Amino acid sequence: MMNKIKSTRIESIDILRGLVMIIMALDHVRDYTNVGYVFGDPTNMDTTTPSLFFTRWITHFCAPVFVFLAGTSAFLYGSKKSSKSTLSKFLFTRGLWLIFIELTIVNFAWTFDFNLDLHIFQVIWAIGICMVLLAVLIYLPKKVLLVLGLIIVFGHNALDGITMQGNDPLAILWYLIHQQNFVILDGGESVLFIAYPILPWLGIMILGYCFGHFYTRDFNVQLRKKWLLILGFASIALFVVLRYINVYGDLVPWSVQKDSTFTFLSFINTAKYPPSLLYTLMTLGPAMLFLYSIESVKNAITNVLIVIGRVPFFYYILHLYLIHLIGLIGLNILGENWRELILTPTRFTSGYLADKGFDLWVTYAVWLIVVIVLYPFCKMFMRYKANNRDKWWLSYL
Template sequence: MAGATTPHTRLQSIDALRGLAMVLMLLDHLRETWLVLVPMPDPVDPRTVLPAMAVARFVASFCAPVFVALTGVAACLFGVGHTPRETASFLVRRGLLLMAIDLLYLSPLYWGVAPQPTFWLQVIWCLGLCMILLAGAIRLPRGARIALGLVLVCGHNLLDPIRLQPGDALFPAWALLHQRDVIALPFGFVAKTTYPILPWMGVMLLGHAIGPWFGRDVDPVVRRRRLVGLGVGMIAAFLVLRAFNLYGDAPWSVVDGSALRTVIGFVSMTKYPPSLLFLLPTLGGGALLLALFERRGQSRAIRALAVFGGAPMFFYLLHLTVLRLLYHGALAWWGPTHGTVFMVGDYGWVLAWYGALILPLYLPTAWFSRLKQRRRDIAWLRFF
């Protein structure tokens, strides 16, 4: 068939998009590391934010939606060669592992920086919990999964007015589901629900629902046409809803005297939890990139990105560990620069570190990615 691609090429395009999300995520985490006291409200304030930081924040906004959606796609592809029971078992085991990593490894990396020991229930926790819930949903008919995903993604903003307070009976559950908040725990610990799961569960369900598009029997031309149509449709829906402030996020407005800051305000949407208007352009852009990456699958850039995406959990743990070591090394060497923390004074340093770290992080990730491909007999490598 003309233009046909092998399953390897198709998976490479998925790995490349996942790898791009990893590479962009590094920039945002560098900002958190070196500009720890510079506030980044959600959504960003277009009147006060440094434009370079706003651009970097917008670019990094693609990371979580793309990664969660591709997790759903990957779960569907895993299920092709396994029974529903085997697939559900894998999702539950992987989900529990991810949640444990977030609680027992990633959160302690930030202790000593946060004012009190905090369990940051971030994207890895969210992924793990959503995978466990997906394990219970994979037996639903595909139409039911699509309908449930659309309800969660498109309708969850109707729940925004519901705000519970600490002490309310359902506050912890609601903070985990939809309300970004802080839950008090015993012994002085707290848990911060950075990624409430309702909309993210919808994203994973929809990613799982389009998994059949990547089947061996699907013409790649048809698949790319579907991805382009999906991406263009989502971005068009965003432009209409956002332009007229119809639904899906806090309204935007013109910033007097600055076209740039007006544009920043237009594309600054709520991420915690992700509004409908946050998800439309990020997922739509991800669909367009996936079509592009599949078409350009043999280019050097795509192959390099696929290395990062071929071992995403390894890269995630590696880069956060390296950033914490660099931060505490700088704090020990130069001492605190602002109160009790170390912080650089210029965003240019963040960009400099970004350029300096790409290759050192690429090399061990490439090694681990090759190890995964070479040692398929080692079951636990699949989890990373």
């Protein structure tokens, strides 16, 4: 039973993290089962359907909440330590560890290519490099750090007009900082795919770190809930106003479509790569309201979410391998060559699977299977962590 495991962790944060981890799996299952596989764009207004669009859109909440709460967890971890230097060392070493894991274990999970010629910089990389930078930034005064986070989140879209092409070092550096891009290397033998430029994610992590102050032991619960309401509603309202004005805050303005439904889809179709101001407001605002509403809730569903929310990294790694394996089996069922989902640079750039795949209901069925299969493993690992707090290496998993 959950109540037999004593923990000082904040359950509402674990519940939110567990929820976004489960939702995240839906997007990754879609990548490896639905028509178009990893090559399709479910937010393309010319080709999508409302059900496909919302299958993708709901998962937009995952990365910003995950990165934001990584910052919050860093603050809470540091609040239990005797000095900032201890926290700084942990953030620096864990950040480097996550970068290494992204470019090896995680990249292999995405590609199943032993040569690792497709180098994908995604959310684990972003969290890792942001932790490395946060290891230095935590020495700034709290108010200065908060202002810095706000400037990055609210101001980085002013850099949208700066774009580069090619694979020279300066261009690659800019891709890493703010511009999503592919880089073809070695005559096509290797591909660098920078999906998560770090600057806006750093801003989100900094704000998450500052947000951790609301969850310190001596912070008044009612005051915290008041702030959650204020921040939640203010973020949503600001999103609606700025999006309606259609001048600043996102790479792609919304536009009137063929009917009111698709016009609404265009309105909420904000840019994730990199995460725009409007994307951040649209996702973190509801997350604040969820934290407010879940503060004192305890039931069977929250118990399940807590389990996954306490072992998110473990769940993340396992779910990628399981989903990709299911994808290989599914491709074989379709009568296609399963090796097409061993994503070498050639296969990744060919787009052969762009018109292959299963209907959307299959994606949802597989998603439920994945979560059900992984839950007992997550529960066992959660218990192991809870009963072995003396093992330092568990804090890196």
